[in-house]
Amino acid sequence: MTQATSPGEPAPPRGRRPAQIDAVINRAFALLGAFDPAHRVLSLADLTHL
Numbered sequence: 001m002t003q004a005t006s007p008g009e010p011a012p013p014r015g016r017r018p019a020q021i022d023a024v025i026n027r028a029f030a031l032l033g034a035f036d037p038a039h040r041v042l043s044l045a046d047l048t049h050l
Contacts, residue, residue: 030050031047031050034046034047034050
């Protein structure tokens with residue numbers, strides 16, 4: 001599946017994600033990494049402090 005771009009807009013380089021995608025992925029891993037055997041349940045307030 002290819003990503004459509006506007007005319008005149010360069011296509012993103014193949015094999016590279018835009019920087020904002022990397023930030024979202026890093027945030028998701030930080031949220032998942034907050035859970036461990038000692039912290040099996042975390043509140044939303046706990047997660048917002050990460």
